[in-house]
């Protein structure tokens with residue numbers, strides 16, 4: 001796709017004279033335009049107020065047809081394509097719908113994926129609202145929306161694939177690996193490699209909920225710029241666990257973020273509308289839709305975060321809400337033993353903000369209950385070592401010292417993977433990132 005877009009830009013350049021194009025790109029750039037867009041040559045057909053920056057005499061460049069999944073989408077067209085992972089029995093293919101909105105004018109390809117975990121419903125609604133809210137006349141570039149990536153899990157109300165693996169631990173996948181790995185490989189190579197930027201939508205894992213937040217590798221300049229498009233959405237720095245779609249896309253040079261919002265198994269209107277507003281703002285930020293409203297409030301950044309865990313078993317009752325600011329020593333909640341009636345208080349070990357929390361439920365010692373973000377200024381961002389943080393907070397060695405050196409072909413078994421908590425389908429200890 002990049003090659004194709006490059007060809008578009010080249011032909012436009014020939015038509016208009018290359019110097020002219022370069023000059024107009026410079027003029028149209030705003031201080032907010034991400035540098036990677038300039039590198040890709042996407043900047044900026046229209047300035048933020050919709051006024052043509054190249055002057056009235058120059059014709060608008062037109063998009064080339066967009067090729068995806070063996071289909072051709074013409075400029076100004078909205079199409080429903082389908083992707084099949086070929087992982088079903090006896091030729092009973094399950095087609096995964098892929099929505100494509102292809103603007104009349106050239107621009108980036110933004111991909112939005114949801115329900116890689118089949119029980120995470122908010123993202124499905126976010127994709128629907130964003131995709132069907134696009135006015136093709138206003139669109140520069142292409143938006144690809146995949147509302148339900150893990151359609152097998154969705155049909156069973158399950159986070160997982162039919163082989164009980166977590167698809168979001170197997171990207172970019174392997175053509176000859178396990179079923180999960182093959183599905184990941186097919187999705188990555190059929191769709192993701194055609195994206196110039198990716199937003200992967202998630203919620204907390206079962207019986208946990210997340211404040212709407214981005215997970216993003218803030219050490220990567222292009223990704224850091226992408227996070228500036230989401231308005232007042234909280235940003236939590238993390239480079240992303242190996243095997244996640246976000247990490248695999250970023251490793252392939254495609255700036256990617258995860259947008260977490262709410263809890264699984266429910267449609268939550270407030271979380272959905274936050275997600276829709278933030279992605280529409282991103283469309284404006286990327287120069288793809290000047291009429292989408294830009295959410296200009298600054299984003300709070302959390303460079304560090306930590307889970308507070310239960311030390312005893314019992315029934316959890318919370319005193320704090322998502323988004324609450326808490327002080328060190330403040331009461332977060334109680335755990336009550338239903339047999340002995342003893343009650344234990346959970347207090348915050350940090351000044352910070354509640355970014356995620358467990359819902360009221362029976363908990364065991366070690367269960368992650370509150371996810372607290374510790375706010376940072378963008379200026380103070382430093383390269384971050386998760387092992388160093390772990391060793392500062394716990395007695396003992398970092399459990400994932402070689403995380404960066406995992407053999408890509410090694411099919412990791414979640415049951416023995418310290419990064420991702422407990423065993424396969426062990427929701428109760430899943431408190432890793434990209435829930």
Ligand SMILES: [Zn+2]
Pocket residue numbers: 116117120201202203434435
């Ligand atoms: Zn998820």
